[in-house]
Amino acid sequence: MALTQPNQQLRRDLKAIAFNLKQSCVDLGKLAEKLSDADAIALMGLVGTLYEEADQLMGYADEVKNGRITRAAEQKK
Structure with missing residues (x-):
C-alpha cells in the first residue's frame, strides 16, 4: 500500500529528525572527549x-x- 503524501512527509520528517539527533550525539561525543571525567x-x-x-x-x-x-488530513479553516 502506497503512502499518502502527508504520510510520506511525516515519515521523511521523523527520519530527518532522528538523523539530526544522531549527528548531534556524534558531535557531543567529540566534545565529551575534551571534558573532565565527571x-x-x-x-x-x-x-x-x-x-x-x-x-x-x-x-x-x-x-x-x-x-x-x-x-490525518488537514482541516481547512
Whole structure:
C-alpha cells in the first residue's frame, strides 16, 4: 500500500529528525572527549538518552511506513 503524501512527509520528517539527533550525539561525543571525567560521564549519559530517542523516532517512521501511524488530513479553516 502506497503512502499518502502527508504520510510520506511525516515519515521523511521523523527520519530527518532522528538523523539530526544522531549527528548531534556524534558531535557531543567529540566534545565529551575534551571534558573532565565527571562532565564527560554526565554528557555521555545525555547522549545515550538522545540515541534512544532517535531510535524511537525511527521506530515511529517504520510504523508510518507500515500504516500503523497516519497523518490525518488537514482541516481547512
